Amino acid sequence: MYSYFKLLNKSIIQNKLQTIICYRTMSTSQKRLPAIQLTPLESKICTLLNEFTSDYNASNNEAEALELRITGGWVRDKLLGSQSNDLDIAVNIMSGESFALKLNDYLTENFRKYNVEPHSIHKIDKNPEKSKHLETATTKLFGVEVDFVNLRSEEYTDDSRIPTVEFGTPKQDALRRDATLNALFYNIGKNEIEDLTNSGLQDLKDRTLRTPLPPRKTFLDDPLRILRLIRFASRYNFKLDPETLETMKDSDINLAFYVKISRERIGVEMEKIIDGETPLIGINLIQYTHIDNVIFHWHNDNTIVDFNKTNNTKDFNLISEIYDNSVLNAHIKDVVKVLNNKAKLENDIPILYSLIKKSPAFKRIFLLGFILLPFQNLKIIWNVKKKVNNKIPVTESIVKDGLKFNKNEASLIALIVDSIEHYNEIVTKFNNDRNSLSRSEIGLFLREFKGNWQVVHFVTLLNQLASKNESCLNNYSNFYNYIIESDLKDCYDLRPLINGKRLLTLSGMKPGPWMGKINDLAIVWQLEHPDGTEDQLLEHLKSLLPTVI
Template sequence: MLPALSFSAKRACRNMTSMTENDLKLVLTDVEKKICGLLNDYADVYNSKHPNSKPLALRITGGWVRDKLLGHDSHDLDIAINLMTGEQFATQLGDYLRKNYQKYGVLPNNVHKIDKNPEKSKHLETATTKLFGVEVDFVNLRSEEYTEQSRIPVVKFGTPEEDALRRDATLNALFYNIQQNKVEDFTKKGVQDLKSGILRTPLSPRQTFLDDPLRVLRLIRFASRYNFIIDEEALKEMKDPEINAAFGSKVSKERIGVEVDKILQGSDPVLGLSLIQQAHIENVVFALNTDPDLAAFNRKNCPDCDKIEEVYSSGHFNHHLLEVVTEVQRFVKQWPSLDSQVKKSRDFEKFFLLSIVLLPFAGLRSIWTLKKKTNNTISVAESILKDNLKIVKGESAQIARIVDTNSLYVDVVNQFCANRDQPAFGRSFVGTFLRTYKGTWEIAHFTSLFDQTLQNHKMANQYYEFYKYIYEQQLQNCHELKPLLNGKEMASLLGMKGGPWLGKINDRAIPWQLDNPRGTKQQLLEFVKSILTEYV
């Protein structure tokens, strides 16, 4: 809901329109100049010691080049090496720094190796260290060869062209040759696609996505971040069922969760959700637990299993997502308080979007473990968020509560509006209900109102009156309300020992305080005495 491209990025694209790759010059920060100067010096020393061998060439790859050309700062420094592995190079560079400390004034940090994990599309080990306070990754140029029998590639040392062609998008395949101080476009399309704002795969989209299905989500993320257009052929291939199925066998939930979080926290998350809907990968992004044994157990034992599967298989979820991305921006603009919250807080926007997206699963539960026979179910919304998108447990539970209590929120609004002149439906009625959301009641409010809007229920006035009352009565932060008397004080003043009665009394104390916002400790104590015989 924020502008997709900054003014400087738009201006950078305009300035590129008449340029070729040979004309493009990058403006380096002082730290980047130091890093490139060091790498140039080391390459010169290495090449002077190996005059009869192929010269060492160093390139900065990927996102750093793209962001620099768009006028953004970037701290994503990936150095590609043509002659050795990243670990070998980083180790040798560390030795060079130790011998030349007086010249550079910096000692090497420990080299951390990130091992390859081919089953999850991490096909080559990477070495990470810090130079002049900046984290830098080193990896060799590589080529990848796939067979029809396996989606795990054979990885070999490659040429710059081969390394560029294996990447997710042409505009992410641009290299910066450190020694020659120039941008290199080995796909021959990267510079033009960056100028035009088009996300195109270097190789055929089908091959690119089958090789690594996560590239589907990466292209969606870049499209939503920069307001770029995904090439029509690529968007068409994203919908292929075989590519959809490949997510389960090739991509970890953690990697899906990282990409989705970046989409939701990005410049235009609604565009990202729209592309997820168009690509028909909502079943992948918002998947339930995919463990085969647990899925089979659910099919036999979970009462809601048929309803859950119906949400996915009937196309209802995809249609709902289409309604969300079609209506949500107009809806937000209709409510200034919501619009303000969304613009002010990315977390608020993320919670709100996830809540309205997951509404089709409201009230549904699935079995989450084979080890327990009781208390073994979980909200489907919470499972999707926690187990698939890897959102932290507390946040997942909060969003799931908003989703699962959607119909209850409607009932409370209706009860309040129908009975607002009666004392029983005043501050304590409203405040006690809001406290159950632990500070997220506003997201629940607009989630419920959005759902009513999608269903063409004319309830805008009721929700407005309910919202207005909350602020008029200063109940918006009622979840922070603490008892005037804590349990120890209460027992002491009553001359009694603590016990189960005390918790029940405290449950009555908060509603009393809500109905008596100026009440004193003594008045609360008198109220407690009046109801004490009900609990002791």
């Protein structure tokens, strides 16, 4: 799966994995485990934690000795040769908060030895909607933020991704995770990797994402894990285990995804995918697994959905058909196909390629605008209590209410989606008869996009290419070059040469609606006369005053 945005260097990562993860084909107990290379700062933290653990075990006659393990992405990233500051430490016999409090007492008693002031402990309460199923204690050691939480096991019901959580064994904690390569632990006391799923190291070596438990159970318990695995595949350019990948397409899991997962959680994962270096891998997997109907759904408030079904029947039915008949899914497939043609993009549209690489904001708006084109000119009723002005573009609702991105982005993406037909008409008209459009007409048209005309330009162009209209390239290039050569690129920032205060003084009139009209006329004149002077504009406006009063 190839993405033109910037693939990770496969050979470099593979070489690191071959060097770091080198163990023979033999039983798990005999495998030669890789070593974690700690930084000096990590060594200081682990030494402190080991000495505290030894002191605690010597002073307390517990049935089970205290053990600490670094879990999660830190182990994975260290084995990949990447630096990670994500220190999540699992405690086996007490809560994270209890451990942090005891550690602070130890630091107070041993201040001369470590010269470390006990840091305040921030307790992060349970918040299942944000994937926080247990209290977590956060503090700092040698200036590094560290999270402490107890090992746990989880049991799920059919209608919620919020599990019943209890203290668990290391293996139970490993098995509840989303992927085997994310279930690797680093036992601080033993200074060794623990692969309690028996496949995490091999999967990391093979660059494969696999669930620790059968994928159907893993995904039905928490369907968000599908999107998390897609994000990891996108981030590292890893492949998904075939059984795991096919299970993602299960219709029961798709329904559970819609029922169980909050829009906030979907938005967080999607933001990471889209803003990552290889978003097309993630978008391709979303299309392949047919979860686009959930990811890009327009609202999860059943009151609003039902109200639209009854009171906005025409658009509601058209929107439903886009999901139910896989119109969106087929379009996303075309999007990926077009954007994956790196050679063509770099050769034929180098400006687009450059903008995507330079501007994360451009990339996000461009991708979402392109993906959501099937919804153009469709609206939903967003407020059931309002009788007028109660509709917004469905694309705005998808971005704002479905993905929980900010309102400004949502409005801009909706503007782009609903403008592509008009933009294409302008480009066609320009090329068919250059003299049919004046400089001011083109400038005023571009100003509608509030400084974002380039996004509209390239979304419209790529949509034409997706429709196999290869001949459009020259037309769009001509129009783009005219905008640049005519100095219209930043025409949205154009302001009247004469400000309102001076205009009032010169006209001897009182403020009123006429001022807005005269300012609009000033912009038109300035677009037509880019080298015009303030005095020339003033004479022109004086002649127009009788027509606007």
